[in-house]
Amino acid sequence: MTRPVTIMxxxxxxxxxxxxGISRLICILGIVYVHAWTGIGGEQMSRLAETNQGVVRWSVxxxxxxxxVPLLTMVSGWLVASSLAKRGSRAFLTxxxxxxxxxxLLWNAIALLVVMSASRAGWIIGPLSGDLKFFANNxxxxxxxxxxxxxxxxxxxxxxxxxxxxxxVRLSSRSLGLLMAATAVWVIGGWQLYLLLRPSILIFFIxxxxxxxxxxxxxxxxxxxxxxxxxxxxxxxxKIGLSLAMDGRGGLDLHLIAAVDLVTRAAVALLVWRLxxxxxxxxxxxxxxGLERYAFxxxxxxxxFMWLIAPQLGALTGTMGHPAWLGLFLVMPLxxxxxxxxxxxxxxxLSPAAADLLSGGRLGRDQIERPAARPLAQAH
Numbered sequence: 001m002t003r004p005v006t007i008m009x010x011x012x013x014x015x016x017x018x019x020x021g022i023s024r025l026i027c028i029l030g031i032v033y034v035h036a037w038t039g040i041g042g043e044q045m046s047r048l049a050e051t052n053q054g055v056v057r058w059s060v061x062x063x064x065x066x067x068x069v070p071l072l073t074m075v076s077g078w079l080v081a082s083s084l085a086k087r088g089s090r091a092f093l094t095x096x097x098x099x100x101x102x103x104x105l106l107w108n109a110i111a112l113l114v115v116m117s118a119s120r121a122g123w124i125i126g127p128l129s130g131d132l133k134f135f136a137n138n139x140x141x142x143x144x145x146x147x148x149x150x151x152x153x154x155x156x157x158x159x160x161x162x163x164x165x166x167x168x169v170r171l172s173s174r175s176l177g178l179l180m181a182a183t184a185v186w187v188i189g190g191w192q193l194y195l196l197l198r199p200s201i202l203i204f205f206i207x208x209x210x211x212x213x214x215x216x217x218x219x220x221x222x223x224x225x226x227x228x229x230x231x232x233x234x235x236x237x238x239k240i241g242l243s244l245a246m247d248g249r250g251g252l253d254l255h256l257i258a259a260v261d262l263v264t265r266a267a268v269a270l271l272v273w274r275l276x277x278x279x280x281x282x283x284x285x286x287x288x289x290g291l292e293r294y295a296f297x298x299x300x301x302x303x304x305f306m307w308l309i310a311p312q313l314g315a316l317t318g319t320m321g322h323p324a325w326l327g328l329f330l331v332m333p334l335x336x337x338x339x340x341x342x343x344x345x346x347x348x349x350l351s352p353a354a355a356d357l358l359s360g361g362r363l364g365r366d367q368i369e370r371p372a373a374r375p376l377a378q379a380h
Contacts, residue, residue: 077208
């Protein structure tokens with residue numbers, strides 16, 4: 001099926017093209033907030049929920065961190081549609097195996113080895129051992145999120161979406177819209193079918209595939225900043241109010257919250273995309289793109305930072321609830337980025353081939369393209 005060439009495809013160096021890399025970096029920094037070290041358990045966090053620190057953490061995690069995944073997914077779906085238009089399905093799937101599945105397995109294996117070894121040595125508090133089910137789930141996220149690399153559930157579901165992409169790209173926009181609606185019912189219904197652990201990823205992946213067909217990214221780029229922010233400003237109070245009013249309640253309330261979550265995440269995706277467009281039009285955009293080449297490495301390695309480094313920093317600031325912890329929390333994504341860059345440069349120096357594998361081709365011996373041209377789920 002022939003697709004019209006979009007502005008994005010014609011102008012690889014345009015602000016729209018550069019915004020891909022900038023938005024990806026912003027989103028991954030947001031995801032780091034979701035997994036930021038607190039030093040306390042769930043029961044203690046519940047007691048601190050209504051404190052100033054609890055409110056700040058909830059706001060950053062729920063309104064920004066968790067809502068970063070949709071735009072990251074849309075960017076992947078958007079670029080997957082473009083990639084499939086230029087190559088056959090076999091080459092596409094081979095590339096995605098190298099760019100997504102292989103790094104996921106390697107990083108999960110590294111996390112198991114490093115974190116469990118550090119736990120046995122008494123350096124950190126973490127898993128010491130596990131049965132076959134434990135290791136299988138931590139490598140592949142078969143039935144739930146991993147215990148160590150919890151972020152890899154995203155790559156697991158994204159890879160499954162990519163396996164279906166050669167079929168999805170052949171569907172009409174109407175059929176894709178119906179599939180999105182059916183998946184939204186799945187999300188709001190709260191059913192766990194294990195095919196996708198986070199089925200909302202399929203919704204935004206398809207939305208990303210539809211974007212180049214209908215010029216959605218270009219239309220969003222033309223919005224005034226206040227127009228891009230308006231949906232978020234309208235839905236955020238609703239999400240906050242529902243979360244406060246329905247805390248601990250079940251039944252229909254959970255379905256309502258799930259529906260509002262979907263709308264909130266779409267609103268944040270629009271806002272962050274418009275922010276990325278604005279940054280791409282300024283000199284700072286080039287500097288952000290220089291950091292973006294490490295974004296995937298940050299995504300894969302930031303849980304190692306949270307397990308190994310953050311507790312040592314927390315020994316100086318105290319756990320959540322201590323006055324200095326909030327400062328550590330707010331800068332944690334930047335600290336994790338510094339850690340990721342340092343680790344990436346070390347691996348590149350020792351073995352470019354290993355850097356190539358661990359970064360899915362984004363670093364190492366094959367790093368020849370501009371950062372803005374390489375998606376999160378980049379394929380060779």
